[in-house]
Amino acid sequence: xxxxxxxxxxxxALDTLLALVADDLARVNQTxxxxxxxxxxxxxxxxxxLVSAGGKRLRxxxxxxxxxxxxxxxxxDHVKLATCVEFIxxxxxxxxxxVDESDLRRGQASANALWGNKPSxxxxxxxxxxxxxxxxEVGSLPVLATLSRASAVIAEGEVHQLxxxxxxxxxxxxxxxxxxxxxxxxxxAACKVGAVAAGMPGKEAEALYSYGMSLGIAxxxxxxxxxxxxxxEELGKTVGDDFREGKITLPIILAIARGDDTxxxxxxxxxxxxxxxxxxxxxxxxxxxxxxHGTLADTVTRARHYGDLAxxxxxxxxxxxxxxxxxxxxxxxxxxxx
Amino acid sequence: xxxxxxxxxxxxALDTLLALVADDLARVNQTxxxxxxxxxxxxxxxxxxLVSAGGKRLRxxxxxxxxxxxxxxxxxDHVKLATCVEFIxxxxxxxxxxVDESDLRRGQASANALWGNKPSxxxxxxxxxxxxxxxxEVGSLPVLATLSRASAVIAEGEVHQLxxxxxxxxxxxxxxxxxxxxxxxxxxAACKVGAVAAGMPGKEAEALYSYGMSLGIAxxxxxxxxxxxxxxEELGKTVGDDFREGKITLPIILAIARGDDTxxxxxxxxxxxxxxxxxxxxxxxxxxxxxxHGTLADTVTRARHYGDLAxxxxxxxxxxxxxxxxxxxxxxxxxxxx
Numbered sequence: 001x002x003x004x005x006x007x008x009x010x011x012x013a014l015d016t017l018l019a020l021v022a023d024d025l026a027r028v029n030q031t032x033x034x035x036x037x038x039x040x041x042x043x044x045x046x047x048x049x050l051v052s053a054g055g056k057r058l059r060x061x062x063x064x065x066x067x068x069x070x071x072x073x074x075x076x077d078h079v080k081l082a083t084c085v086e087f088i089x090x091x092x093x094x095x096x097x098x099v100d101e102s103d104l105r106r107g108q109a110s111a112n113a114l115w116g117n118k119p120s121x122x123x124x125x126x127x128x129x130x131x132x133x134x135x136x137e138v139g140s141l142p143v144l145a146t147l148s149r150a151s152a153v154i155a156e157g158e159v160h161q162l163x164x165x166x167x168x169x170x171x172x173x174x175x176x177x178x179x180x181x182x183x184x185x186x187x188x189a190a191c192k193v194g195a196v197a198a199g200m201p202g203k204e205a206e207a208l209y210s211y212g213m214s215l216g217i218a219x220x221x222x223x224x225x226x227x228x229x230x231x232x233e234e235l236g237k238t239v240g241d242d243f244r245e246g247k248i249t250l251p252i253i254l255a256i257a258r259g260d261d262t263x264x265x266x267x268x269x270x271x272x273x274x275x276x277x278x279x280x281x282x283x284x285x286x287x288x289x290x291x292x293h294g295t296l297a298d299t300v301t302r303a304r305h306y307g308d309l310a311x312x313x314x315x316x317x318x319x320x321x322x323x324x325x326x327x328x329x330x331x332x333x334x335x336x337x338x
Numbered sequence: 339x340x341x342x343x344x345x346x347x348x349x350x351a352l353d354t355l356l357a358l359v360a361d362d363l364a365r366v367n368q369t370x371x372x373x374x375x376x377x378x379x380x381x382x383x384x385x386x387x388l389v390s391a392g393g394k395r396l397r398x399x400x401x402x403x404x405x406x407x408x409x410x411x412x413x414x415d416h417v418k419l420a421t422c423v424e425f426i427x428x429x430x431x432x433x434x435x436x437v438d439e440s441d442l443r444r445g446q447a448s449a450n451a452l453w454g455n456k457p458s459x460x461x462x463x464x465x466x467x468x469x470x471x472x473x474x475e476v477g478s479l480p481v482l483a484t485l486s487r488a489s490a491v492i493a494e495g496e497v498h499q500l501x502x503x504x505x506x507x508x509x510x511x512x513x514x515x516x517x518x519x520x521x522x523x524x525x526x527a528a529c530k531v532g533a534v535a536a537g538m539p540g541k542e543a544e545a546l547y548s549y550g551m552s553l554g555i556a557x558x559x560x561x562x563x564x565x566x567x568x569x570x571e572e573l574g575k576t577v578g579d580d581f582r583e584g585k586i587t588l589p590i591i592l593a594i595a596r597g598d599d600t601x602x603x604x605x606x607x608x609x610x611x612x613x614x615x616x617x618x619x620x621x622x623x624x625x626x627x628x629x630x631h632g633t634l635a636d637t638v639t640r641a642r643h644y645g646d647l648a649x650x651x652x653x654x655x656x657x658x659x660x661x662x663x664x665x666x667x668x669x670x671x672x673x674x675x676x
Contacts, residue, residue, distance in 0.1 A: 040498045098436065098459050121436045121459055122496045128463075129489035132470055136482045144474045144482065151467035158460045160378045 013328030014056060020325050021064040024079055028060050031083040035130050046115055046123045050090055059190045060086045062215075062329070066194025066208045069322040077138045077197045084147060085190040087131035092154055092186075094124035142201055143193045150189035157181020166246040166274065168267050172253055176217070179224075184216025191215075207316050211326065214310035219333045221303035224249035225296055226336065228287055240283040246271045250302065252286075254295035263289055300337045307334050351666030352394060358663050359402040362417055366398050369421040373468050384453055384461045385428070397528045398424045400667070404532025404546045407660040415476045415535045422485060423528040425469035430492055430524075432462035480539055481531045488527035495519020504584040504612065506605050510591050514555070517562075522554025529553075545654050549664065552648035557671045559641035562587035563634055564674065566625055578621040584609045588640065592633035593624075601627055638675045645672050 018025070036047045060082035067078035098117050128151070135144050161178045164170040191212035195205035226232045227242045228251055242249050248271065256267050266285065269275050276282045290296050307330045317323045356363070374385045398420035405416035436455050466489070473482050499516045502508040529550035533543035564570045565580045566589055580587050586609065594605050604623065607613050614620045628634050645668045655661045 038494055038497075040494050040501065042497050042501055043494065095459050095463060098455050117436050117455060119497060119500060121433050122493050122500070125433060125466075126490055126493035126497065128466065129486055129493055132486035133483070133490055136479060136486055139479055141474060141477055141479075145471070148467055148470035148474055152464055152471055155460050155464035155467055156376055156378050156381065159376075159380050159457060159464065162457060162460070163378065163380055 013325070013332035014058075016328055017061055017065060017325040020321055021061050021068070024064040024068075024082070025057060025061060027076065027079045028057070028064070028082045028086065031079055031134075032086060035083060035087070035134060036127070038126065042115075042119060043123055043126055046119055047090070047127055050094065057086065058329075059089050059186060062187065062190045062212060062326075063194040063197075065322050065326055066191040066212075067198045068194075069208075069317060069320065069326065070195045070198035070200040070204050072194070072198035077140075078194060080134050080138050081143060081193045081197055082190075084131040084134050085186065085193070087127045087134070088147065088151060088154075089186060091124040091128040091131070092158075094120045094127070096158060138197070140196060143196050146189050146192055146196070150185045153181050153185040157183070157185065161247075164248050166272050167248060168252075168256055168264075168271055170248040170253060172250065175248065175250055175253055179217055179220040180213070183220040183223075184213045187216030187219065188212035203316060207313050210313040211310045214306040214313060215330055215333060218303040218306040218310065218330065221250060221299055221306065222334055222337050225251060225299040225303070228290060228296060229337070231337065240280075240287075243270070243283050243286055244276065246274050250299045251290050251295045254298055255286075255290045255293050258293040258295070259289065300334070303334050303337070307331070351663070351670035352396075354666055355399055355403060355663040358659055359399050359406070362402040362406075362420070363395060363399060365414065365417045366395070366402070366420045366424065369417055369472075370424060373421060373425070373472060374465070376464065380453075380457060381461055381464055384457055385465055395424065396667075397427050397524060400525065400528045400550060400664075401532040401535075403660050403664055404529040405536045406532075407546075407655060407658065407664065408533045408536035408538040408542050410532070410536035415478075416532060418472050418476050419481060419531045419535055420528075422469040422472050423524065423531070425465045425472070426485065426489060426492075427524060429462040429466040429469070430496075432458045432465070434496065476535070478534060481534050484527050484530055484534070488523045491519050491523040495521070495523065499585075502586050504610050505586060506590075506594055506602075506609055508586040508591060510588065513586065513588055513591055517555055517558040518551070521558040521561075522551045525554030525557065526550035541654060545651050548651040549648050552644040552651060553668055553671060556641040556644040556648065556668065559588060559637055559644065560672055560675050563589060563637040563641070565589075566628060566634060567675070569675065578618075578625075581608070581621050581624055582614065584612050588637045589628050589633045590624075592636055593628045593631050596631040596633070597627065638672070641672050641675070645669070 033048075036044045038044060063082040063085050064078055067081075072078050098121060132144075132148070135147060157178055157180065160174070161182055164174055164178060188209045189212070191208035192205045195201070195208045198204075224242065226235075226237075227249070228239060230239070232239050241247075242252075252267070252271070256264060259267065266282075266289075270282050270286065310330050311327055314323055314326060371386075374382045376382060401420040401423050402416055405419075410416050436459060470482075470486070473485060495516055495518065498512070499520055502512055502516060526547045527550070529546035530543045533539070533546045536542075562580065564573075564575075565587070566577060568577070570577050579585075580590075590605070590609070594602060597605065604620075604627070608620050608624065648668045649665055652661055652664060
């Protein structure tokens, strides 16, 4: 099993990829800073805060590695496109954090709390537009088609998620559509445009698109698992945010399907009506029900399945350091669960 | 004078343009409906509400007329690009309506009140992304460059406006930069891409860009004048919204510059601290100060100046029905003041 930690310590997979693309990633970071520039001071301030605070640069690294896997040579198209991908991701984060009055009442904190909704939305728009300007510089219509489509699909996925929030009749199928849109499409597009930049717009681009799609689904499944896991606390994050917001993720969907009438009444009260005890009793009961029905373990099993699909998608590529690193990233995404 | 109503009744100018582009505009309206489609039902619902409620389609008509002025023949590129322009405009409206808790406290109503901030932001993102997908179909890199740049400039202008709000030291120069960004750039880009679609990317495109830029500045100046005008009430809109929000527009900037210390203290209290009487006394006093210093009339004079620039930009084109209609639109924009 590729997820056997004793055999393949995936905690290093991210470092392995990082080492392979280090020079390219340094150029991405520089491009990010250059392209955030604006005479309107609040823009580099706010964007800079988010981009520098912002995590592991997983998506742009996928673009860089995909390009190198496909034999990308000299040039900076891959660097520009990786920057585009990170800008789209950052814009999405800013817009996803927009809060309604009702959220504020529930005391939800977010990055937007610092600056307010409106600056966050507008700076997101700026980054999004800059991303397209940068793509136009690269000048590849297939790349523009891929990333503009991805942006529309992401927005659709986010709206779809809003519509399933607090809806305990949400099906596993609807959930899959949501995470494909809001998360996996950008992983897929990030990988695909690397191949296109390297002059491999055919089966290599499609294979990398499939890899990214399955990887993104696995990534989000593990994220949704982690929200209810003790691992989450070790990572310094709160447990049960999804529960408190009434987000209907797979561990919940499976628990509802496997529950009896009493349990279903509990889910309706806590997730649809958002009538939850303040002392955490309801959250603990929810987690006990997920444990009882084995839905957390099943969520990780589903993630592993998509990990296998991602791995298979890379079969068409001959062995190389980048192929090995991209396989390692699958394990990294899934092993976060352990 | 072109603004002499007895000589040139500009109230019909919009109808004249409308008649010229009627067939094309019908195709734009159909394209809008087609491209708003999404399996996620909330998207066509919310977007449809805004697009169908949404006004006079001035910007897409500019694209259509500019294309025809430049001899656009058969095809649907001009229709697609006019749709792109309207989608960007609609997305901007949705994002501009995003409110912060503080706005809600001040009882500001907006379209977003119906659905909440988050759906509005995400549907705006969807329309924006769809706009780029549609542009990619047209496949012209100069068009993509023009409209992606315009989008970034609009976002910059909106953020810049946020930064000048409640700031009574805002200069006329800063104000001009704001309205060039938030309003005029899209007018300019809308006109320019019509020329590019017609295969006139050179001096015709630049002339139409200049026309649109000056027209857009004039349009916004008149808008900012109207906010303090009795005409506004005749149009069924509230007077003084800008004052209540502490928006620093030209009639205010000039009044502050021409006022004495007592007046400046008044502006600081009402606009910076937003400490305003509820009974409208402060608004009436503000309007009396603008009247006293002649700043409303001067704002319209500035608009007329930009109208003259817009007219001059069209000089390179031989006489035609479309040229006449585009000149008429300048008068339409300015004569709204009367």
